[in-house]
Amino acid sequence: MSESTEDELAAGYRRFRTEHWPAARAEYEALAHGQSPHTLVVACSDSRADPALIFDAAPGQLFVVRNVANLVPPYQPDHRLHGVSAALEFGVKVLNVSRIVVMGHAHCGGVNAMLHGAPENCQDFVAPWVAQATPAVRRVAEAVEPDQVERAAEEAVVRLSIENLRTFPWIAEREAAGDLVLTGLHFGIADGILRALAGPGRFQAL
Numbered sequence: 408m409s410e411s412t413e414d415e416l417a418a419g420y421r422r423f424r425t426e427h428w429p430a431a432r433a434e435y436e437a438l439a440h441g442q443s444p445h446t447l448v449v450a451c452s453d454s455r456a457d458p459a460l461i462f463d464a465a466p467g468q469l470f471v472v473r474n475v476a477n478l479v480p481p482y483q484p485d486h487r488l489h490g491v492s493a494a495l496e497f498g499v500k501v502l503n504v505s506r507i508v509v510m511g512h513a514h515c516g517g518v519n520a521m522l523h524g525a526p527e528n529c530q531d532f533v534a535p536w537v538a539q540a541t542p543a544v545r546r547v548a549e550a551v552e553p554d555q556v557e558r559a560a561e562e563a564v565v566r567l568s569i570e571n572l573r574t575f576p577w578i579a580e581r582e583a584a585g586d587l588v589l590t591g592l593h594f595g596i597a598d599g600i601l602r603a604l605a606g607p608g609r610f611q612a613l
């Protein structure tokens with residue numbers, strides 16, 4: 408961490424303590440006894456699409472999983488290391504969230520890697536990670552005009568993640584029982600607009 412980055416983080420923490428903490432202290436003290444978030448969010452790690460900011464959420468409201476390209480891999484209980492699935496299991500079974508949101512976003516580098524290949528120096532982890540969605544993304548990309556490819560691919564990843572959520576039996580069961588709602592979203596970055604998956608292949612502005 409460079410000195411200027413460290414300074415920036417330290418300055419941010421000081422602002423948090425002086426400007427935010429006094430008003431939020433009681434809330435945090437109450438949260439120390441446990442969390443009860445209403446929503447689990449699967450979002451991209453991208454620094455421009457922060458769920459807590461976009462949903463203006465308070466601490467304790469969102470249980471957030473972030474990864475490259477907001478991907479949910481399919482249900483695969485094989486005792487290997489599945490970070491997204493672990494968060495889903497805890498969020499759904501223990502925290503009993505009532506909604507799971509998958510939020511994609513514009514200009515996603517992970518989706519770009521699906522379309523054009525991962526950066527040369529990111530072959531160990533990024534390349535195989537994004538490859539899980541490459542067939543779905545390329546299929547969609549071939550069916551639209553060139554200027555629509557990026558958006559269509561980002562939306563395809565959201566749809567794929569929602570489909571994969573339904574491969575988890577305890578998610579599908581809760582959804583069928585009406586206890587869990589699955590929502591697909593896309594954040595525009597430049598226009599700040601959230602668009603929701605409103606049917607097969609269709610997103611509309613909220």
Ligand SMILES: [Zn+2]
Pocket residue numbers: 451452453475476477512514515516517518
């Ligand atoms: Zn992204």
